[in-house]
Amino acid sequence: MESSEILYVTLALGAATLSTKLLTIGKRDKHLPPGPPTVPVLGNAHLEPAGYTHFKYAEWARQYGGIFSLKRFDSTVVVISDATVLREFMDKRSVETSGRPHQYLIELMTGGNVILDLDTTSETWRAHRRAMRTLLAPKAVKDFQPIMVAESSQLLLDMMQSPKDYAKHVGRYNYSLVLSIGYGKRCLPFWKDGGEEPALFRGLKAFSKTVNEAPPLDDLPFLKYVPKPWAAWKEAYKHVKALQSGLYFGLMEEVERRLASGDTNGCFFEDVLTKYQAEYQMSREVTAYLSAAILEAGSESTTATGQTLVMCLTAFPEALKKCQQEIDNLLPDGRAPTMEDINALPYVRAFVREAFRFRPPSPTGIPHCLTETLQYRGYVIPKGTTLTINVWGILHDPEAFDEPDEFRPERFLLSEHGTKPGVDDGDWRSSIPFGSGKRLCPGMNFALTSLTHAVALLAWAFDFAPAIDPVTKQPIPVDVNAYEPGLPSAPKPFSPSVTPRTPEKAHLIKQRYADATLAFAKYETFLNDEERKALAEERQALLD
Numbered sequence: 303m304e305s306s307e308i309l310y311v312t313l314a315l316g317a318a319t320l321s322t323k324l325l326t327i328g329k330r331d332k333h334l335p336p337g338p339p340t341v342p343v344l345g346n347a348h349l350e351p352a353g354y355t356h357f358k359y360a361e362w363a364r365q366y367g368g369i370f371s372l373k374r375f376d377s378t379v380v381v382i383s384d385a386t387v388l389r390e391f392m393d394k395r396s397v398e399t400s401g402r403p404h405q406y407l408i409e410l411m412t413g414g415n416v417i418l419d420l421d422t423t424s425e426t427w428r429a430h431r432r433a434m435r436t437l438l439a440p441k442a443v444k445d446f447q448p449i450m451v452a453e454s455s456q457l458l459l460d461m462m463q464s465p466k467d468y469a470k471h472v473g474r475y476n477y478s479l480v481l482s483i484g485y486g487k488r489c490l491p492f493w494k495d496g497g498e499e500p501a502l503f504r505g506l507k508a509f510s511k512t513v514n515e516a517p518p519l520d521d522l523p524f525l526k527y528v529p530k531p532w533a534a535w536k537e538a539y540k541h542v543k544a545l546q547s548g549l550y551f552g553l554m555e556e557v558e559r560r561l562a563s564g565d566t567n568g569c570f571f572e573d574v575l576t577k578y579q580a581e582y583q584m585s586r587e588v589t590a591y592l593s594a595a596i597l598e599a600g601s602e603s604t605t606a607t608g609q610t611l612v613m614c615l616t617a618f619p620e621a622l623k624k625c626q627q628e629i630d631n632l633l634p635d636g637r638a639p640t641m642e643d644i645n646a647l648p649y650v651r652a653f654v655r656e657a658f659r660f661r662p663p664s665p666t667g668i669p670h671c672l673t674e675t676l677q678y679r680g681y682v683i684p685k686g687t688t689l690t691i692n693v694w695g696i697l698h699d700p701e702a703f704d705e706p707d708e709f710r711p712e713r714f715l716l717s718e719h720g721t722k723p724g725v726d727d728g729d730w731r732s733s734i735p736f737g738s739g740k741r742l743c744p745g746m747n748f749a750l751t752s753l754t755h756a757v758a759l760l761a762w763a764f765d766f767a768p769a770i771d772p773v774t775k776q777p778i779p780v781d782v783n784a785y786e787p788g789l790p791s792a793p794k795p796f797s798p799s800v801t802p803r804t805p806e807k808a809h810l811i812k813q814r815y816a817d818a819t820l821a822f823a824k825y826e827t828f829l830n831d832e833e834r835k836a837l838a839e840e841r842q843a844l845l846d
């Protein structure tokens with residue numbers, strides 16, 4: 303054969319192989335669970351909406367069942383939409399179902415040091431997980447009660463003084479809690495006196511923006527090689543990395559300085575530096591990045607949920623009234639509910655559980671990845687498959703819940719999981735919004751305790767209602783369907799009117815805040831003498 307003929311045959315064979323390969327990309331293997339029909343190359347990628355995917359997943363679950371699959375180009379996603387499948391496949395086979403899909407851009411930003419993104423076989427994951435268990439053990443959480451109570455008094459005062467800023471107040475409250483217990487340092491109302499937003503919030507916003515604006519680098523890896531002028535993410539990720547590591551190392555160094563000067567206050571990071579760093583063999587970098595587990599994981603979802611709770615208090619007057627009646631019956635002397643009172647407030651607890659069901663903060667969970675090929679119900683699901691828990695679909699399944707789109711706390715008084723009569727709820731668990739298996743959220747009990755206490759206090763203290771439009775004099779309706787597209791899922795801003803229920807309660811709110819001065823002092827050592835004096839005067843002035 304002539305050399306030109308050899309070249310021609312080689313090219314033809316190459317083209318044929320490539321087109322055969324291209325035709326298999328996006329195709330669903332016959333052993334996978336069913337799913338929507340695929341098209342070559344894209345698979346189902348063209349059918350998946352860019353935001354609010356949970357609505358589409360819930361629709362597909364009704365069509366294809368409690369376990370269905372999607373093809374995204376060459377990769378496979380399995381979506382779990384049924385409590386029994388969740389238990390059998392995810393929880394019971396957690397050793398194989400608890401990996402995390404690798405995300406190129408996130409790894410660049412975090413340097414592979416963040417618990418949420420690591421495989422469970424990684425040493426860093428194990429060390430961070432052990433540390434979180436120590437921080438969030440029931441006994442430790444009990445020790446932190448004084449600051450939790452003190453922070454809740456700041457929350458009530460802030461809500462009374464500027465209800466329109468409810469989102470900031472809820473964010474500050476949750477962040478200050480984890481900052482105090484983790485690093486022994488409060489977050490004061492940062493918006494006062496033109497203060498700057500905390501670095502954590504700026505870092506989280508920059509992180510989400512970078513991830514949302516980047517092209518699909520994991521699905522189309524060749525995009526990684528697009529030159530810088532056409533790939534803004536290549537600069538953006540460096541900015542995020544610098545912001546986050548600056549915050550984490552900065553906080554760690556602050557605690558180191560306090561330890562060196564003997565100015566300690568018993569916060570968790572003092573134990574990390576003096577004990578756990580050596581015990582869990584954590585490098586300096588791995589130790590610093592524990593912040594991501596404490597601060598980011600610890601405040602983002604709780605803040606989104608806190609905002610949902612304020613929305614529900616505002617939008618559902620009947621449910622608010624029932625919370626208030628229950629609290630008033632339990633505490634006829636009018637004192638504020640304590641954490642110990644929560645057990646005696648079943649309706650308030652049902653209100654919180656219904657809010658988690660009605661608007662779960664992670665409606666499609668956080669994706670896992672299968673680390674070994676598994677067989678389940680006759681399907682063969684290959685290693686590397688992304689596993690998504692369709693939390694929204696499970697908690698809005700009309701087969702399981704009466705009128706799932708209605709906010710009705712009573713359903714949790716009638717059955718343990720709020721399911722309707724006749725539903726076999728043996729496979730259900732109340733922790734579905736918090737993930738599954740080895741990766742189940744370690745902060746679940748802490749979050750439930752602090753949020754339920756906050757709701758009890760807010761309902762005790764205030765009447766909530768939609769704010770009145772100053773021009774039309776009509777209430778501005780709260781749209782309970784208006785949610786931000788990102789994760790965790792938080793309501794779009796709304797306008798609540800928040801009024802103390804009685805003048806006595808308004809006074810008690812100020813009194814509680816002034817009484818918290820001592821509990822706060824331990825966490826305000828970063829203030830200089832002048833700042834401390836000004837704050838003491840401000841607290842006293844409230845009571846004058």
Ligand code: HEM
Pocket residue numbers: 417418419431434480595596599600601603604607663664667668669670735736737738739740741742743744745746748749
């Ligand atoms: C309303 C509050 C919260 C919700 C809804 C929530 C939800 C979740 C979810 C869905 C996951 C993923 C679990 C999985 O992959 O299966 C998770 C992981 C995690 N959460 Fe939470 N969380 C909350 C509060 C907290 C708090 C207060 C902390 C700590 C103080 C915390 C620390 C973590 C950590 C460290 C992880 C990573 C676990 C891992 O990947 O192994 N979370 N959370």
